[in-house]
Amino acid sequence: MKVVTTREDLRAARTGLDDLGFVPTMGYLHDGHLGLVRRARRECAGVAASIFVNPTQFGPGEDLTSYPRDLDRDLSLLEDSGVDLVWTPRVEDVYPSGFATNVQITGVTEVLEGARRPGHFGGVATVVTILLALMRPRQLFVGQKDLQQSVVLRRLVADLGLAEEVVVCPTGRESDGLAMSSRNIYLDDAHRQAARVLSTALRAARAAYASGQRDAATLRGTMEAILAAEPLADVDYVSLADPDTLVELEGPITRAAASLAVRVGRPRLIDNTLLHEDDPGLG
Incomplete structure (x- = not known):
């Protein structure tokens, strides 16, 4: 499994990986994430993942600084699951100096989570656009647990042609029904x-x-x-x-x-x- 940090190293590592399935994450992985990886492994010749706690989708007072992190554990889980490539960028690798681009999606972002967390889906849409532009996957794999996010990302991919398909996988749950998070x-x-x-x-x-x-x-x-x-x-x-x-x-x-x-x-x-x-x- 290749693990890279910079955009340049990602472009180099991406070379030769065809028919790629991509699973974006913010890390601290659970079996719901790994279920996405397993689905991608079944459907694609290559599998890539990213681990990045994206600051632009957190609002004031939200848990950006305390969001749980354990990179070594995450990488071990991804390697055991058969992932070929993982991008673990720093903030400056995703948003380099002078970054001035914002991706906005109207309509489906203005209700539910979007109404309560202003700017959240702008941050999601922008970071996923960057991730897809660099990874160039055939399929993007996301979970239904973030229902509105999956709707937003289907709109993003359809409008900008950033992948052939968004695959929405069932919510991973604990034995008592609690959604994994x-x-x-x-x-x-x-x-x-x-x-x-x-x-x-x-x-x-x-x-x-x-x-x-x-x-x-x-x-x-x-x-x-x-x-x-x-x-x-x-x-x-x-x-x-x-x-x-x-x-x-x-x-x-x-x-x-x-x-x-x-x-x-x-x-x-x-x-x-x-x-x-x-x-x-x-x-």
Whole structure:
């Protein structure tokens, strides 16, 4: 496995790697990340990953400085998973002196996470554009756990032609349903127990939908009631939206993305499910 830091070394290491699948990460890897790598390994001749905690997608007061990091462990996991190339840039390798480019996507970035974290998706879109321009993969692999991010990146790739396909893989979950996240390390025992309420609420919405419930307000209310019963959960939003545009739905629905943002102790956790599709982690 080749590990490189500078743009120049990345360009050199990229030579000769054809049919490349790419998994961008911020490190502190868990099995959800490694699931993306395994999928890329199955579908592509070569696999590359990046490890970079991107400062431009963190807002004031967010956990940039305390975001968990363990580069040696991450590299060992990636090597064991069969990754061919890893880019571990410094901030100045991604944003060199004089950097003055901003990538903005309208519409799907202006709701949910985008409405609550101004500038977040501009930072995501800019860094991923840089990563894709340098890596030149055939396929980009991302997780559904960051539902809005996957919608944004599909738009970015389609508009700019930066890869042939964005492959969105199912959310990796713990045995009790909690979505895997690097920030789960912040949960103490009581808050870890309480955090299960997110997947419980989503599972209840899926069950209601499967039983024939199609009213958006009723499905949204099902999730809100379950979250309200958990005293350690501080709800930011409960959404039932169009899975492509992320516009909130009203009245009878046919397709819907149910998504949640909830602060449980220190971390703010997000989770989601597509009611109209199978979700192996939620049933």
